Amino acid sequence: MLLLGIDVGTSSIKVSVVDAQSQRVLQSVQYPDNETEISSPQPGWAEQSPEMWWEHVGIAIQKINASGLFNPADISAIGIAYQMHGLVVVDKKQQALRDSIIWCDSRAVKIGDDAFNAIGEDKSLSRLLNSPGNFTASKLAWVKQNEPDLYSRIDKVMLPGDFIAMKLTGEITSSPSSLSEGIFWDFEHEELSEDIINYFGFDKGLFPEVKPVFATHGCLKADVAERLSLRTGIPVSYKSGDQPNNALSLNVLEPGEVAATAGTSGVIYGISDQLFSDPKSRVNTFAHVNHSVNDRRLGVLLCINGTGILNRWAKNTFGNNLSYQEINQQAASVSVGANGVRILPFGNGAERMLGNKLIGAQFHRIDFNLHHSAHLFRAVQEGIAFAFRYGLDIMRENGMNPTVIRAGKANLFQSELFAEAFVNSTNVPVELYHNDGSVGAALGSGIGAKVFSSEKEAFLNVKSIKLITPTMTEQYEPVYDDWKRILEEQLTIK
Structure with missing residues (x-):
């Protein structure tokens, strides 16, 4: 049984195919070869086209299937990792309404600061575990304030990985981990934050169905499967932001374990079982991939x-x-x-x-x-x-x-x-370690599709190299x- 992992990065798309039994990587490819540009219409702004991501995902999958190193018909689950905090908005026809306002965009800082003051420091830090700051909720509020006609046409709000899953399956879902990274999640009640919804005046109908990270987030559509030389009905069984996914790929799942990465951005990401917030919101806390109401696992992220x-x-x-x-x-x-x-x-x-x-x-x-x-x-x-x-x-x-x-x-x-x-x-x-975001996403899909009995089983062969x-x-x-x-x-x- 083979697993396909997709990593939607800022600079490129990377995909890997992993043999589930041995956890051996059969092939990895990247597209494009040169790093993707970030559009900056104004100083401090940063945008990329979701449709470009989707086009590059398709090319990367076709490229890896053409390698001849495996039979694409043996791929049984798909996992997605993605650049965090980006805002993607689509209409009722599932068409992107604008370029994504991505993670390093700074336009919504004041909007988030005002929300932090209005909601209150204690409530923000105890329930959201963060200031709304420059995260996805504040970016959506910027669109609401500055592009009201476009905002009125929004059917669903999502993160970058949700968009790619939608294009693969036609279904739109989210998870507590994704919503928490957008500062839409209330950790006290483990649900969408009423404080954020009410303060910004968002309609709850804008938000997708919430599922666990390891779950079926839709199955591959027939027309997409034919174009990508894959089987119809393959489940997308895992979606995660790139930093929780990087931690997963390093088998960082339990309190006290810490991961780091130094790509376009740099991150230290540690796991805690306590509701954690920095008083100045300089480091941020999100639901980790294995977080649940009864078994709290939070990722404390320095970016x-x-x-x-x-x-x-x-x-x-x-x-x-x-x-x-x-x-x-x-x-x-x-x-x-x-x-x-x-x-x-x-x-x-x-x-x-x-x-x-x-x-x-x-x-x-x-x-x-x-x-x-x-x-x-x-x-x-x-x-x-x-x-x-x-x-x-x-x-x-x-x-x-x-x-x-x-x-x-x-x-x-x-x-x-x-x-x-x-x-x-x-x-x-x-x-x-020899690790890679797309490999982590592939293994994550195996956990979500219950190919592995546990997260631990998925990483039995992960060994330090130095x-x-x-x-x-x-x-x-x-x-x-x-x-x-x-x-x-x-x-x-x-």
């Missing part, structure tokens, strides 16, 4: 918008057609601290861990006679690692103290220099302290 996107920008701007491997080699030729260059990686929208401030990426202390591209490449990776440390300290303030962090050997964690900077800045060992331990903290700590002073100076500027 840094500007991580891999900064590394890519530096490569494209200063790399002179160098590969990432060549850039990493240049960066490693420079000593810790990049000879004084400091970079703040906050150039991809308002940062929640900075109180939703938008300070932009910043380069400090560049000397034209002293520094060259290698110093910049090193300072970029150190600056990203320092942002992780800054955020992890916020999590520590709130009682989350990981003794080890699990991460996939992907994106920035493929750089030995970045991994070194990360573990020595945070002083936490990192276990690296443990990286801190060995140079005394070299990194003063550099981090200097970086932090620069950041805090910028945060005081109004």
